[in-house]
Amino acid sequence: MTAALEVRDLRKAYGDVQALDGVDLVVEPGRLVGFLGSNGAGKTTTMRSIIGLTSVDSGSVHWHNRPITFEDRRLIGYMPQERGLYARMKVHEHIAYFGRLAGLDADIADSRAHEWAERVNLGDRKDDMIQELSTGNQQRVQLAVALVHEPELLILDEPFAGLDPVAVSMLSSVMSEQVERGTSVVFSSHQLDLVQDLTEDVTIIAKGRTLASGKVSELRRQAPYRILTVRWAGDAPDWVPYRADPLAAPEGESRFRVDADIDPSGLVGAAGRAGNLAAVSFEPPGLEEIFIELVSQ
């Protein structure tokens, strides 16, 4: 399948600082991709390069297998990390304005603006000025602005930052809906549990370089270690399996990092001899552990 967006070997230096040092990112049509990295890893610079807001020193951005153009970029919906809205515009006027800028006819932009105001739960506030909204509600408007022209690709930079649980749920469902209707979505987030729940595809970058990319399940499977979790019936004994690294665990539990090729049944047997077992799990590491492992290397 031809990738909707293919970013290859992006490099960008600001003076002595190498912001991007070989970023690769591939987004298949109709897929949701989590773009992960620590602060300063180069996520925002990469996203801005895709949008055309930042020029790069080298590397390429391809749209459906050809170099991306300004017209292609207008098919992208973008929600930047630092939110920006016109304070003295009404909610629906604001959304409609960006719809018209993206090429929608005035009446279509207007009806979409009302639809999106309803969809992001601002139906009763669509005639309010932006400056009268809370920060969270302004983020909802920002999301509507990114989506009003029904983009082929949606780029969301830290969309969950600062949102309450209700808004997180709304945003998650909107993102899933978009993917269902065929939109490709790239989003960055530090909430890795949320990313793991939302998406199968991730790209992890650190220091301006792509470290890993692919399906979460595959990355987890390829990890060279597993997590052994033992819940004890009673107090946890002072037990550490052979060739295992103890991990922090809540009271009544023990967690260990063990090699992936170790026999789990042997571990279970050893645990049973050490104490009274309530439950045992032997799983690949979660996305958060993989992420920490990769970026700390």
Add this chain to the structure above:
Amino acid sequence: MRSRQIREVALREIVTRGRSNGYRVVTGLMLVLAVVAPIVMAYLPDPTDDLRDVTVGVEAGAPPAFVEQLELLSEGVVDLMVFDLSDEDAAGIEARLRDGRIDVALRPPRRLIWDDTEDSTVANLITAALQQAEAIDRADELGLDVGDLARVFAPIELDDEFVDESSNTEGVRSGVALFGLFIAFLLPQVFGQFTMMSVVEEKSTRIVEVLLSQIRPVTLLAGKILGLSALAIVQLTVIVVGLIASLMTTKIAEVPASVWQFVPLMALSILGGLAIYMTLFALLGSLISRQEDQAQVMLPVFAPLMIGYFVGQTAVFGNAETVLAKVLTWFPLTAPMLLPVRVARSAIGPIEVAVSLGLLALGSYLLFRLAGRLYEFTLLRTGSRVGWGEMFRLSLGRVDD
């Protein structure tokens, strides 16, 4: 698509800026000024009303109609008082003349007595009044109807026509020149700062990132300038219409037809100034990220504005054909102020006007191109302002964003 985006940006500027308090207050104040100024001038005491006082003493024996005729003839010439000297002896009259209580005494039938010098205006008035009063007496003696006689000798009024009208309409032209200069000086400042505020607002709120994902920087700039220019034209029209209505109502000044001929030329140069300064303000606004930093970058814009204004004022009230005035008429940043003044004062030929307007148009275009180019690099810059050196490097195409 680009023209549609320009229109959208322009409309947004018109709607949001048009309903802002700043725009409404400035428009309202200028309209009030334009309407009230002629009214105030109409009710101010006319300096020509301030006629000198003249007291004429009249001894016994003057024709009965003399005082009436003297009062009629003195209207608008001197502020006349007539003093009856019938009961005064010669010494008393002389004393009154010496201490200035009367300016002249008429001793019928033909003698005027002065203190030390003759006032020819007063002497002529008394002579004419005496002549008319005696003519009335003689007509009465001859049995002629005084009304008929008045019709026979009714004064006539001549209409003036001038081959060279310029000196005759000098006052009106100076007034129009001053008005044009004031507008050419004020409008770019008001709307330039609106433009700068709009650019900085988009930068400081970071909405510019979303905008530039859909629209080219130069398109954004063009829309902004067009929208705010439309608001400026509306404001200017409101002011001019208010002024004309007020002038017509108060009838304080009659504007000769020749003055209307150069109004379109003035409007053109004022609009050219508006365009070039709004572009400049937008460019400078893109160098900063906070509204409070505006003062840091505005100084270079005010320098040509102030120079143009002061040289323009000199040209309104003095010589409009100095070398400095001529040179500044060709410089695109001062031409919008000098051109209206020199045109209104008939101190510029058609070729010079064409060259000046051509240079203004060329300067505006080149500045717009440069601003569009710099806008791409400066609009997304945040934090400390872009320095002049860096701006210069960017304008030469040395990019390091």
